Structures are given as structure tokens and as C-alpha cells.
Amino acid sequence: MLKQFSDLGIIAPLQKSLADLKFSKPTEIQEKTIPILLFQKDDFVGLAKTGTGKTAAFGLPLLQLIDKDNKSIQAVILVPTRELGQQIYTNLISFATYLPTVSIASICGGISIKPQMERLKSDTHLVVATPGRLIDLIKRNAINIKNANYLVLDEADEMISSLKDGLDEIVKELPKNKRTFLFTATLPGTIKQLVQNYMSKHVIQVSVEMETVGHQGIDHQFVVVEPIEKLDVLMHFLASKEGERGIIFCKTKAAVNKLAKNLAINKFSSGAIHGSLTQPIRDRIMEQFRAGYINILVATDLAARGIDVKEISYVVNYHLPDVYDTYVHRSGRTARAGANGFSLTVLQKEEIEELKDFEKALGITFKEFKKADAQSIEENNGLLWAKKIFKTKPNHTVSPEFKNKIHTIFHHLTKEELIEKVVANYLLQSTNSTNLKEEVIKSNKNR
Ligand code: ADP
Ligand code: MG
Numbered sequence: 001m002l003k004q005f006s007d008l009g010i011i012a013p014l015q016k017s018l019a020d021l022k023f024s025k026p027t028e029i030q031e032k033t034i035p036i037l038l039f040q041k042d043d044f045v046g047l048a049k050t051g052t053g054k055t056a057a058f059g060l061p062l063l064q065l066i067d068k069d070n071k072s073i074q075a076v077i078l079v080p081t082r083e084l085g086q087q088i089y090t091n092l093i094s095f096a097t098y099l100p101t102v103s104i105a106s107i108c109g110g111i112s113i114k115p116q117m118e119r120l121k122s123d124t125h126l127v128v129a130t131p132g133r134l135i136d137l138i139k140r141n142a143i144n145i146k147n148a149n150y151l152v153l154d155e156a157d158e159m160i161s162s163l164k165d166g167l168d169e170i171v172k173e174l175p176k177n178k179r180t181f182l183f184t185a186t187l188p189g190t191i192k193q194l195v196q197n198y199m200s201k202h203v204i205q206v207s208v209e210m211e212t213v214g215h216q217g218i219d220h221q222f223v224v225v226e227p228i229e230k231l232d233v234l235m236h237f238l239a240s241k242e243g244e245r246g247i248i249f250c251k252t253k254a255a256v257n258k259l260a261k262n263l264a265i266n267k268f269s270s271g272a273i274h275g276s277l278t279q280p281i282r283d284r285i286m287e288q289f290r291a292g293y294i295n296i297l298v299a300t301d302l303a304a305r306g307i308d309v310k311e312i313s314y315v316v317n318y319h320l321p322d323v324y325d326t327y328v329h330r331s332g333r334t335a336r337a338g339a340n341g342f343s344l345t346v347l348q349k350e351e352i353e354e355l356k357d358f359e360k361a362l363g364i365t366f367k368e369f370k371k372a373d374a375q376s377i378e379e380n381n382g383l384l385w386a387k388k389i390f391k392t393k394p395n396h397t398v399s400p401e402f403k404n405k406i407h408t409i410f411h412h413l414t415k416e417e418l419i420e421k422v423v424a425n426y427l428l429q430s431t432n433s434t435n436l437k438e439e440v441i442k443s444n445k446n447r
Contacts, residue, residue, distance in 0.1 A: 005060075008034040013098035014060055021094060027053035030060075032206045037061035037181065043199040044181045045156075047207035050332025051308065051339075054183045055091050058152050062126060063092065065150065068101045071123040073143070075150035078170065080158045082108040082130055082279060083286055084306040088154065089128045102126070107143070109133035110279025117142040131159075131166030138173055145170075149178045153198075155305045156182035157325070160198070171198065185332060186325040217335035221369040222345040222355055226441045229377070230346060231262055234318065236372040236380045237344065238268055238296065244313040245289075247297045249304065249330045251319035259318060260298040266384045267391050270296035273303055304329040308336055317345040320354060324361040344369055378434060385426055 029048035089106035137143040260272035271285040334341025
């Protein structure tokens, strides 16, 4: 792969922004895709693993192909989630730094539609959209996509399986002779049939290293736990990753809320994201995660598709996903742009058989992660407890009389003596609860 972006036909202003972004050479999917999109007339299917640069593979050619003198919307990029839409919009804006006449709009749901309607009154060449909001705008006659000659479906398999009705409504609005480009890291068999419904007869398919589904840079591991120790094992793992960024995937919104609450109680720098939170909250959490203000994102599969955050060093599957492909997308949030990553799946012993099915289906192997022993979990919980106390803010509503009485009790103790007593008290209580947990675990084993 010795080619440069210029060899692929990318124009100078785009080369300049790529240099700013430190994209020194095209990735393989970019090298294979860009000339076809730029110089041929066919529909296109691009298959490449997670984190290999598919956004630029379609984004750069589109920015170049757009007729800047034509004031109508010429390209529609459809994505399954608002977060991904926002990310792709931001990517396109940075690619287009030196193409000031290109006008790009993000029209994703969850935020007020009025400003978007206003925005669309000025000339727009390219829109990034989630289907629901785009349909809403079409119904209000606030957008005209009848002249759009390019349609991109990013995360195409998800678009076609989960969002098919909306997609069909949008496709009806677009000209018949448009070009359609699909991009995905996973294209299950049944979807292949559907692709035929959306594409012309002349489809060029490019796939890069798709023989094995799993991304090479990812170390897949699993750990077997009893339900009662699950949170402790997770917190021990998270403490070992302090200062690193990771995403923890849960199966349901309720599970996300519960885990996020537990992590917050234990003072982990974390935030939750799922579909029932309001968009401003979702946006704020994503921003804080991207900016590194929070290190741990607890999420449903909402965050599994397409999200690209630099230096995510690990992903945890707190629940096994239902579908094999979901595992690929979740673990694909780490090891992006050539980096390495770690994907830990937390299992109960009944699920080990299922894990073997994942291995077979995805062509990956899971190594067993050595679970922390009881003593180091105990120690970790103690440290979390101490940090929790350290981070507790003084309660100013406590009456001075009450505070005085407490003071009198501790009055003669030095700080060291007080710490020793408090620790001893903690250990006494935690030993009781550990004994209880161990009994539960034993009785589970004997069942
Ligand atoms: P995909 O859609 O294939 O999962 P993205 O388009 O989100 O991947 O890109 C993954 C990461 O790789 C992004 O952080 C992006 O900035 C980076 N990237 C993309 N192309 C290049 C390149 N040619 N050189 C260096 N980094 C790149
Ligand atoms: Mg992508």
C-alpha cells in the first residue's frame, strides 16, 4: 500500500485537510474505494472491518463529486444513530476545511426541528441524516432530496434490517438514477438478498480482509463469574484500567442505568447512554467521553455502531450479545485505526457453550481472563470505599449539636487511630457480607 491520496485522484484542497488530520496514507478500503466512487458510475458495496476508515472512503469522493455551483442537495448519507450522524458530520466538516463553498447539514433527530428547517432554507449540498428526522422534514416540505444523485447507507446492514420502513420511504423520494453506496463491517447472508432491492444491476463490491470477521488488533477474553460477584469482578477490572478509556455494553436500558448508578456510587468516572435518555443528555455524555472528562461509558448497543472515539483501550460485554454481529460491532469500538484493543466478556458458567458458538461463527478465539482472587477483590473494594469517603462532600445540613456530640466521641483519637478504627470497622462489615456472598456461591455450586 504505497499509494498516496493524490494517486487516487483526490484533489489538492482535500489532500491539505488530510495532511492536517495526519492521514498520511490511505487505508486499504480507502485505496480500493475512492477511485471507483470518483471515476466510475456504478453502485457500490464496501465491506471492511471496524475502524478501518470507511467514513473517509465515501466522504472524500462525495465532497469532490458534488457540483458546488449547483445549489440543490446532491448527496444523502443515512446512518442508524444520531451519535454516529453527528460524528460523520464532524468528520466531513473537517475534510472540507479547504472547500469553503461546500455546504453540509446534519439532520438527526432528538433536537428541535425548527433550526434544522431554517438551516435547510440556505443552500445545502450534502446531508447526514437519521431516517426518522429526514422523513419528518420531507413531510413538512422542508427538504428537497429529489435531485440527490448519491445515497450512502453507513452501517448498511443495520439500516436495512432495523430501519427498513423508513429507508424505503426515503428511497422513494430520491431519483431513480442515483448511485447507492453501502458500507458495513458485517453483512449477514439474508441481507445480501435485500441489497439487491436497493442497488442497480451494476454493483461493484469491494471487501477488505473479510475472511475472518474479528478485527486482528483485538485481544478477546472472557471471565466466568457468579451473578453475585459480577459487579465486584467488574470493578476490580475497572480499577486495573484506571485512567484508560472503555465502553461497557449492557443488554437493556435498565441494566445500563443500574450499572451506571453502581459505578457512580463507587466514584468511577463514568456516564450512561441509551435510547431513552433525552438527546441533550446523550450529547453531553458523548462529548464528555470524547473529551476525556469521563473514562467509562456504560451503554446499550446504541453506541455499538460506528462510534469512533480515540484511544478506547477496552470494551466490556457485561452481558453476552444476542447476535454474533453485535459482538463484532461492540468489540470494534476498540483497536481503531491500527491500534490494539481488549474485549472482555463477562459470563456465567451456563453461557460458556454459547461463547463457543461465537468463536465458530466469528472465527475468533477467546482466552480465559484470570479472575481476581477473593483477597484482591476484597482489597479493591476497600480502596473503593476509602476513595468514596475521600470524595464525599461535607454535609452542611447536619446540626452543630449533633456534630459536636460526634466530635466528643472521637475527641481523643489521633488521625492514625481514627483511620485504623474506621478501617477495622469496614473490614468487620465487609467480612460479614463476603461470608454471605461466599455462602451463596457455594450453595449455587452445590445445586
Ligand atoms: P470505520 O467506519 O471503518 O469503522 P472510521 O471511518 O470511523 O472507521 O475511521 C476510524 C479511525 O481511523 C478514525 O479515527 C479516523 O480518523 C482514522 N483514519 C481513517 N482513515 C485514516 C488514514 N488514512 N490515516 C490515518 N487515520 C485514519
Ligand atoms: Mg463507520
